[in-house]
Amino acid sequence: MIRFEHVTKRYADGTTAVDDLSFEVAEGELVTLVGPSGCGKTTTMKMVNRLVEPTEGRVSLDGEDVSTVDPVRLRRRIGYVIQQVGLFPHKTVLDNTATVPHLLGASRAESRARAAELLDLVGLDPKTYGGRYPEQLSGGQRQRVGVARALAADPPVLLMDEPFGAVDPVVREHLQNEFLRLQAQVRKTVLLVTHDLEEAVRLGDRIAVYGQGRIEQFDTPATVLGAPATAYVADFVGADRSLKRLSVTPVDPTTLEEVPVHRPGAPADGSWSVVLDADGRVESWFSADEPGRTRPAPEAVALGASLREALAALMRGDAGWLPVIDPAAGGRCVGVLTPDGVHRALRRATPAGGPDAASGESGATSGKPDDAPAETLSRR
Numbered sequence: 001m002i003r004f005e006h007v008t009k010r011y012a013d014g015t016t017a018v019d020d021l022s023f024e025v026a027e028g029e030l031v032t033l034v035g036p037s038g039c040g041k042t043t044t045m046k047m048v049n050r051l052v053e054p055t056e057g058r059v060s061l062d063g064e065d066v067s068t069v070d071p072v073r074l075r076r077r078i079g080y081v082i083q084q085v086g087l088f089p090h091k092t093v094l095d096n097t098a099t100v101p102h103l104l105g106a107s108r109a110e111s112r113a114r115a116a117e118l119l120d121l122v123g124l125d126p127k128t129y130g131g132r133y134p135e136q137l138s139g140g141q142r143q144r145v146g147v148a149r150a151l152a153a154d155p156p157v158l159l160m161d162e163p164f165g166a167v168d169p170v171v172r173e174h175l176q177n178e179f180l181r182l183q184a185q186v187r188k189t190v191l192l193v194t195h196d197l198e199e200a201v202r203l204g205d206r207i208a209v210y211g212q213g214r215i216e217q218f219d220t221p222a223t224v225l226g227a228p229a230t231a232y233v234a235d236f237v238g239a240d241r242s243l244k245r246l247s248v249t250p251v252d253p254t255t256l257e258e259v260p261v262h263r264p265g266a267p268a269d270g271s272w273s274v275v276l277d278a279d280g281r282v283e284s285w286f287s288a289d290e291p292g293r294t295r296p297a298p299e300a301v302a303l304g305a306s307l308r309e310a311l312a313a314l315m316r317g318d319a320g321w322l323p324v325i326d327p328a329a330g331g332r333c334v335g336v337l338t339p340d341g342v343h344r345a346l347r348r349a350t351p352a353g354g355p356d357a358a359s360g361e362s363g364a365t366s367g368k369p370d371d372a373p374a375e376t377l378s379r380r
């Protein structure tokens with residue numbers, strides 16, 4: 001666990017980069033630090049592995065004040081991933097990844113076996129890529145090697161500074177998703193710096209929104225987007241935060257409608273009805289427009305998927321509704337999601353007054369919706 005207690009950093013030229021900062025990152029939690037350029041994010045991160053020393057206050061790791069720990073010993077417990085990955089150009093991908101375990105005393109064979117496992121874990125087949133040199137990889141592949149290398153010593157803590165910054169938006173989203181999948185397996189305590197709000201929202205269990213040298217709000221993505229604590233945060237998350245909230249609001253059972261089950265021989269109630277198979281999965285459906293025509297089941301989404309995914313699936317099909325399935329119950333259809341349901345779910349994840357009522361005016365909220373607590377997507 002990482003803890004900052006009243007930490008201030010003033011550089012020699014008098015710049016106050018971080019001003020009286022206090023927060024905690026729980027074990028296994030991924031916290032993103034987001035904010036404009038120069039607000040102190042990188043300085044904050046570097047005080048964890050002692051690349052920068054605080055002027056005042058205390059940074060501790062698992063209760064131990066880092067200023068009392070030998071920096072070399074400290075950094076063995078902390079993986080560090082930076083945008084310019086810094087791979088050794090004259091070493092193969094496998095050897096780059098094996099360097100740290102080897103330095104830590106593992107035999108060459110053990111280190112290479114571990115490196116191959118890690119490359120596999122980050123989605124690079126060691127047989128294909130292990131023997132290549134960094135210049136023979138794409139930017140996205142190099143960044144994956146950077147992540148594999150940081151994980152190689154199996155550190156409990158990872159510091160990541162714009163780790164997916166140097167690639168185009170499509171590759172970036174792909175890497176982010178892979179990283180979330182990986183994090184669900186390895187559960188590191190992660191502090192990740194980004195200037196990209198989308199990335200902060202997508203990856204963070206919690207987000208720290210930085211103003212100048214200070215944290216303006218520290219909360220779940222859904223709460224930061226749904227209930228910005230200050231005018232500054234409201235401005236930073238922007239007017240389209242309702243759209244961003246689609247990514248962090250899950251499809252949940254309470255916003256679904258009942259499945260309008262079709263009874264053979266009986267006239268369909270309402271405008272459409274659904275035929276379920278013996279396992280409760282949608283087999284086909286009928287619309288009152290053309291009652292005699294059997295239509296194939298629309299694409300389904302799983303409980304817990306984001307509203308963003310659900311909306312995309314709604315747009316891809318022409319049914320106007322989606323079956324929602326429970327993967328834990330063998331893919332049984334537990335309800336249907338309609339555009340109205342999406343709207344209700346978004347409003348539910350918002351404090352009283354609807355998606356855009358949470359203003360950044362001085363009557364800032366506590367950061368928590370009053371009625372239904374905003375749920376965030378569980379990525380674990």
Ligand SMILES: Nc1ncnc2c1ncn2[C@@H]1O[C@H](COP(=O)(O)OP(=O)(O)OP(=O)(O)O)[C@@H](O)[C@H]1O
Binds near residue numbers: 012016036042044195
């Ligand atoms: N070594 C240094 N000496 C003096 N000032 C510094 C030093 N390093 C950083 N600063 C200043 O401290 C402030 C915070 O810098 P920092 O790199 O922590 O910001 P950041 O939020 O990570 O920015 P960016 O997103 O641009 O990387 C800036 O004003 C910066 O110019």
